[in-house]
Amino acid sequence: MATINKNYLKLPGSYLFSDIAKKVKKFADANPEAEIIRLGIGDVTRPLAPAVIKALHAAVDEMGQAETFRGYAPDLGYEFLRDTIAREDFQKRGCDIAPDEIFVSDGAKCDCGNIQELFATDNRIAVCDPVYPVYVDSNVMAGRTGDYDPTTDRFGNVVYMTCSAENGFVPQLPEEKPDLIYLCFPNNPTGAVITKNELQKWVDYANENDCVILYDAAYEAFITEENIPHSIYECDGAKNCAVEFRSFSKTAGFTGLRLGFTVIPKDLTCKGEKLHPLWARRHGTKYNGAPYIVQRAGEAIYTPEGRAQIMEQIGYYRENAKIILEGLQSAGYTVSGGVNAPYIWLKCPDGMSSWQFFDHLLQKANVVGTPGVGFGPGGEGYFRLTAFGDRDKTAQAVERIKAL
Numbered sequence: 001m002a003t004i005n006k007n008y009l010k011l012p013g014s015y016l017f018s019d020i021a022k023k024v025k026k027f028a029d030a031n032p033e034a035e036i037i038r039l040g041i042g043d044v045t046r047p048l049a050p051a052v053i054k055a056l057h058a059a060v061d062e063m064g065q066a067e068t069f070r071g072y073a074p075d076l077g078y079e080f081l082r083d084t085i086a087r088e089d090f091q092k093r094g095c096d097i098a099p100d101e102i103f104v105s106d107g108a109k110c111d112c113g114n115i116q117e118l119f120a121t122d123n124r125i126a127v128c129d130p131v132y133p134v135y136v137d138s139n140v141m142a143g144r145t146g147d148y149d150p151t152t153d154r155f156g157n158v159v160y161m162t163c164s165a166e167n168g169f170v171p172q173l174p175e176e177k178p179d180l181i182y183l184c185f186p187n188n189p190t191g192a193v194i195t196k197n198e199l200q201k202w203v204d205y206a207n208e209n210d211c212v213i214l215y216d217a218a219y220e221a222f223i224t225e226e227n228i229p230h231s232i233y234e235c236d237g238a239k240n241c242a243v244e245f246r247s248f249s250k251t252a253g254f255t256g257l258r259l260g261f262t263v264i265p266k267d268l269t270c271k272g273e274k275l276h277p278l279w280a281r282r283h284g285t286k287y288n289g290a291p292y293i294v295q296r297a298g299e300a301i302y303t304p305e306g307r308a309q310i311m312e313q314i315g316y317y318r319e320n321a322k323i324i325l326e327g328l329q330s331a332g333y334t335v336s337g338g339v340n341a342p343y344i345w346l347k348c349p350d351g352m353s354s355w356q357f358f359d360h361l362l363q364k365a366n367v368v369g370t371p372g373v374g375f376g377p378g379g380e381g382y383f384r385l386t387a388f389g390d391r392d393k394t395a396q397a398v399e400r401i402k403a404l
Ligand SMILES: Cc1ncc(COP(=O)(O)O)c(C=O)c1O
Pocket: 042, 106, 107, 108, 109, 110, 112, 132, 184, 188, 216, 218, 246, 247, 248, 249, 255, 259, 260
């Protein structure tokens, strides 16, 4: 008799963005004249860069000719892309990462969700609170956590590392020793970043305590300030303890095209076992490679023309972030993030809870954001706005919030 994986039943029923969508739909149905501005889900709005479109067209044409047609892509990614990534994203920043330590995939979400398969189920994870939910949920599904406690909104057997205004939304090293540590900088949802010195402490901690850091750098392209590391491999010893996830989604607007990669250094071992061949084995067994045309499109963002175009796109979102950040600051809100990240994290005014502020903003300003508590109990009383919207609408949303 077939039975299900009961770990799935531990997950609380609804998903944050579907709850938001339901509330917005109800409001829109009742107020058809309201012009709702959505600064909630972190999806991009700018079209793909011309260099990307050109590369896609060229690759499509190749697929239409017998001589240049390509079938299955190599599981780990085409060499042309892995060589380019290793050189441009790592070696040029002084990080000694080789092309064969890069595993191309169709995005960071799957890799962040799947990486836990390499580790024993009795490993204990540490996550930030608030957190990008994929890290926790994928471990719940695998049976690596205890039950969900609705009173605390937390799962058992997880080390939660509180990120609050007191610690600048950067967690302290955990006192209770975990095995796997998920870190994400620039952070979703808080927009916080970590300095190189601070990140070095995590790398040292992981090496001293035999932990593995799972480092999500999906928003690396938004870093503007010096001394903020773009990669964990800028820290000494990171190749011995860290995996890094990257995504083309926010860097180059590939949310619909799908491309990302994971770096697993060959020096990274757990009790003497190398992780690299295990991930290669997993990739080979469960994944058949990102499409050729998409990998060619990814390569195009590293050309001088492509780079200039994606930097212009990122500049557009950065300007949106600045408009939100400065507008809300001028209206007396307590805000953070937005400088090295596309997310602005604001404290709900007048002691409102995250969902109270969500309703208030929707009803009074017709603006949709994301309640901070949706990312964990540490996000209660906070709210996330994204800089990925249209410029005019973003500015309009800020004016409406200021006028409340
Ligand atoms: C922190 C973080 N990691 C990973 C992802 C997923 O990226 P991708 O589109 O490459 O799957 C997101 C997307 O929102 C994210 O916020």
